[in-house]
Amino acid sequence: MSKIVTRFAPSPTGFLHIGNLRTALFNYLIARKAGGEFVLRLDDTDAERSKQEYIDVIQRDLEWLGLRWDRIEQQSKRLERYAEAADKLRADGRFYECFETPTELDLKRKKQLNMGRPPVYDRSALALEDAEKVRLRAEREGYWRFLLEQTRIDWNDGILGPLSIDAASVSDPVLIRADGQVLYTLASVVDDIDMGITHVVRGSDHVTNTATQIQIIEALGGTPPSFAHHSLLTGAQGEALSKRLGVLSLRDLREQGVTPAALLSLMARLGSSAPVELHLTLDEIAEGFDLAQFGAAPTKFDAEDLWPLTRADLQSRPYEAVADEIAALGVPADIAPQFWEVARENITRMADLGQWWALCRDGAEPVIDPEDADFVAEALRLLPPPPYGPTAWKDWTDAVKSATGRKGKGLFMPLRKALTGQSHGPDMSALMPLLRKVPARE
Numbered sequence: 001m002s003k004i005v006t007r008f009a010p011s012p013t014g015f016l017h018i019g020n021l022r023t024a025l026f027n028y029l030i031a032r033k034a035g036g037e038f039v040l041r042l043d044d045t046d047a048e049r050s051k052q053e054y055i056d057v058i059q060r061d062l063e064w065l066g067l068r069w070d071r072i073e074q075q076s077k078r079l080e081r082y083a084e085a086a087d088k089l090r091a092d093g094r095f096y097e098c099f100e101t102p103t104e105l106d107l108k109r110k111k112q113l114n115m116g117r118p119p120v121y122d123r124s125a126l127a128l129e130d131a132e133k134v135r136l137r138a139e140r141e142g143y144w145r146f147l148l149e150q151t152r153i154d155w156n157d158g159i160l161g162p163l164s165i166d167a168a169s170v171s172d173p174v175l176i177r178a179d180g181q182v183l184y185t186l187a188s189v190v191d192d193i194d195m196g197i198t199h200v201v202r203g204s205d206h207v208t209n210t211a212t213q214i215q216i217i218e219a220l221g222g223t224p225p226s227f228a229h230h231s232l233l234t235g236a237q238g239e240a241l242s243k244r245l246g247v248l249s250l251r252d253l254r255e256q257g258v259t260p261a262a263l264l265s266l267m268a269r270l271g272s273s274a275p276v277e278l279h280l281t282l283d284e285i286a287e288g289f290d291l292a293q294f295g296a297a298p299t300k301f302d303a304e305d306l307w308p309l310t311r312a313d314l315q316s317r318p319y320e321a322v323a324d325e326i327a328a329l330g331v332p333a334d335i336a337p338q339f340w341e342v343a344r345e346n347i348t349r350m351a352d353l354g355q356w357w358a359l360c361r362d363g364a365e366p367v368i369d370p371e372d373a374d375f376v377a378e379a380l381r382l383l384p385p386p387p388y389g390p391t392a393w394k395d396w397t398d399a400v401k402s403a404t405g406r407k408g409k410g411l412f413m414p415l416r417k418a419l420t421g422q423s424h425g426p427d428m429s430a431l432m433p434l435l436r437k438v439p440a441r442e
């Protein structure tokens with residue numbers, strides 16, 4: 001079999017979001033599993049909306065996730081190829097010039113709908129006489145549609161199974177706009193052929209595109225790749241996610257402290273029959289990845305699900321992996337490994353480490369329930385000043401126990417709250433040796 005080549009083709013008109021990641025990851029994993037090639041293709045033919053800033057962030061996001069591309073391509077550098085393809089289609093009679101304005105098209109659509117007919121473009125431009133075209137061209141620029149063959153278009157979708165779309169139910173797609181801009185539908189096909197793309201996975205919003213693109217590929221003498229369309233993501237309640245995708249950008253998730261392994265582990269399995277588990281490497285993720293396990297139903301995405309995975313990822317890290325970040329907090333090197341051991345069980349994101357270090361360094365605002373006030377005051381009188389050794393917690397609580405007769409939770413919890421200001425947290429025996437300040441005695 002020939003080499004498998006996939007591509008991720010974002011339009012650099014915004015930041016990548018969680019939905020884009022799904023597409024990128026699936027294509028990446030297919031190539032990786034097969035030892036093939038993964039192409040990053042920037043669909044930037046829309047000169048007005050495409051921005052270098054987005055190109056930079058897209059690359060940064062993918063690098064952060066470890067989704068390395070073997071090749072990068074940019075559509076704005078390939079305009080000549082699209083013009084050649086357009087010439088071929090024109091020469092073969094598969095391209096025709098149209099002049100209807102958006103308002104005219106809208107009116108046609110409304111009429112069709114009123115008559116209970118599907119709003120498919122009626123091809124009136126095909127019947128224009130040459131003289132008429134000359135007259136229209138003097139008024140406005142024409143744009144170009146691809147003439148679909150009105151047959152059924154069939155393919156075996158890698159996720160949706162056998163699909164069959166009647167080309168007569170689809171409007172001839174516009175491939176070149178009146179201002180000369182080549183549209184995605186054509187550019188993408190030319191690229192897929194030229195770049196030897198063998199597999200395309202994209203969102204199910206592209207199913208109709210795929211039908212028309214199969215005909216365009218064939219008209220250009222290419223062989224259609226294998227197509228698979230993944231379901232679209234919805235919010236946790238099944239609501240459309242499109243409006244919220246802005247806040248679910250990869251950039252924001254990174255800033256919030258989600259880890260790459262958490263994100264990749266969730267997105268490579270969500271919507272499939274395989275369980276979601278933390279995988280620390282892309283190899284592991286690729287191993288259990290199988291497109292056939294994904295279903296057509298919309299996939300619910302809840303950003304909250306990223307936190308348990310992030311937590312597990314952080315907890316799995318040995319000290320060496322986080323030493324720099326801990327040093328950056330100002331934790332002295334001699335206690336840094338111990339600090340990590342104690343703190344890592346109690347963080348959800350790396351940024352939470354800061355509050356544990358602040359507690360060790362500065363002490364906490366004690367939390368003392370009124371009914372425990374006398375008890376805590378007495379206990380604090382029994383607490384020697386820091387630094388503490390490994391048995392400090394036991395020694396202290398033993399002393400408090402004998403002095404007050406309290407035991408169990410009634411003994412430990414008020415002391416934990418007095419020292420840390422919280423009712424949950426690290427093992428106190430391990431924490432005590434890191435504490436540099438404790439509440440003052442009365």
Ligand code: GLU
Binds near residue numbers: 009043184188201202
């Ligand atoms: N630039 C297109 C998009 O972001 C690519 C679609 C495709 O994969 O062909 O929707």
